[in-house]
Amino acid sequence: MSRTVTWLVLAAAILWSLGSADMGLEKLPGAKARLGEFFGRMLPPDMSIWPEVLQGLAETLRIAILGTFFAVLFSVVLGILAAETLVPPAIWRPVRSLLAIVRAIPLILVAMLMVGAVGLGPLPGILAVTFHATGMLAKFYAEAIDTVSPEPVKALESAGANRLQQLRWGIWPQMAPLVLRDTVFRFELNLRESLILGVVGAGGIGLYIQTYVRSFQYDKAATVTLAIIILVLLSEAVNTALQKRFS
Numbered sequence: 001m002s003r004t005v006t007w008l009v010l011a012a013a014i015l016w017s018l019g020s021a022d023m024g025l026e027k028l029p030g031a032k033a034r035l036g037e038f039f040g041r042m043l044p045p046d047m048s049i050w051p052e053v054l055q056g057l058a059e060t061l062r063i064a065i066l067g068t069f070f071a072v073l074f075s076v077v078l079g080i081l082a083a084e085t086l087v088p089p090a091i092w093r094p095v096r097s098l099l100a101i102v103r104a105i106p107l108i109l110v111a112m113l114m115v116g117a118v119g120l121g122p123l124p125g126i127l128a129v130t131f132h133a134t135g136m137l138a139k140f141y142a143e144a145i146d147t148v149s150p151e152p153v154k155a156l157e158s159a160g161a162n163r164l165q166q167l168r169w170g171i172w173p174q175m176a177p178l179v180l181r182d183t184v185f186r187f188e189l190n191l192r193e194s195l196i197l198g199v200v201g202a203g204g205i206g207l208y209i210q211t212y213v214r215s216f217q218y219d220k221a222a223t224v225t226l227a228i229i230i231l232v233l234l235s236e237a238v239n240t241a242l243q244k245r246f247s
Contacts, residue, residue: 042222049220053208053227060204061231063122064191067129071190072183074134079141086145086163096142102135107193111202122203129190129197140182144175181243188239195228 081087082095110131114124153170161169198206205224212221 038218041216041218042225044219045222045226046217046219047223049223050227053205053224056198056205056208056224057227057231059122060194060198060206061191063125063129063194063197063202063204064187066126067133067194068183068187068190070126070130071133071137071186074130075137075141078134078138079145080167082138082142083145084142085148085150086167092142096139099135099138102131103139105132107132108196108200111197112200115201120201120203125194125197125202125204128202129194132193133186133190137182137186140186141175141179144178144182145171147178148174184239184242188235191235192232195231 078095078099082092082099084092086092107128111124111128114127114131118124118127148171152174153166156166156170194204196204196206198204198208199210201207205228208224209221212218212224
């Protein structure tokens with residue numbers, strides 16, 4: 001019964017969206033010509049800006065790496081405080097609520113606030129990625145702690161181990177594969193999100209895309225797009241290899 005109700009609600013939501021949204025489908029017939037003109041102006045890509053593009057990619061990669069690193073540091077502490085099996089409800093409930101609020105704030109909004117606070121450049125991008133990724137990673141870490149088997153922890157507790165020792169020897173060996181998997185996944189997501197932060201002045205390759213498109217230099221925008229595709233494919237390959245290694 002509940003499954004039927006779920007499908008009915010989803011169908012009603014889709015029908016409501018189709019009926020009430022002004023999608024402007026009448027614009028589709030003319031889109032083909034405009035897209036053809038757009039792609040025609042992108043080819044061939046202007047490879048003369050490749051050194052400049054590589055600098056932007058390197059900055060984007062640094063934003064993702066440092067943002068993930070600092071997010072992991074914060075998430076370790078917050079993940080422990082959000083774990084139901086380690087701390088009382090008076091602690092984990094407000095911490096989980098805080099993490100939910102952090103996840104609810106869009107990354108691009110955080111980046112804009114950081115640009116206003118510290119100025120242009122990669123620093124606001126690093127701060128934005130750190131803030132946004134912490135909300136997700138801390139939740140993942142807390143869930144990983146809560147899913148471990150209690151038997152090893154109870155054995156250590158009966159032997160006189162304190163909380164830190166229980167975490168190190170009873171909990172960490174069980175949750176390590178999940179933590180490593182989730183961290184690698186979040187890094188890949190951070191890298192993809194860092195690609196657009198330059199649009200609001202938070203560093204990275206996004207600034208190049210915005211500049212070239214606004215100045216109608218589509219051949220240069222094509223070069224940036226090509227570089228982004230290569231970077232994303234490489235990150236996907238690394239992520240897949242690490243997932244296999246940790247699984």
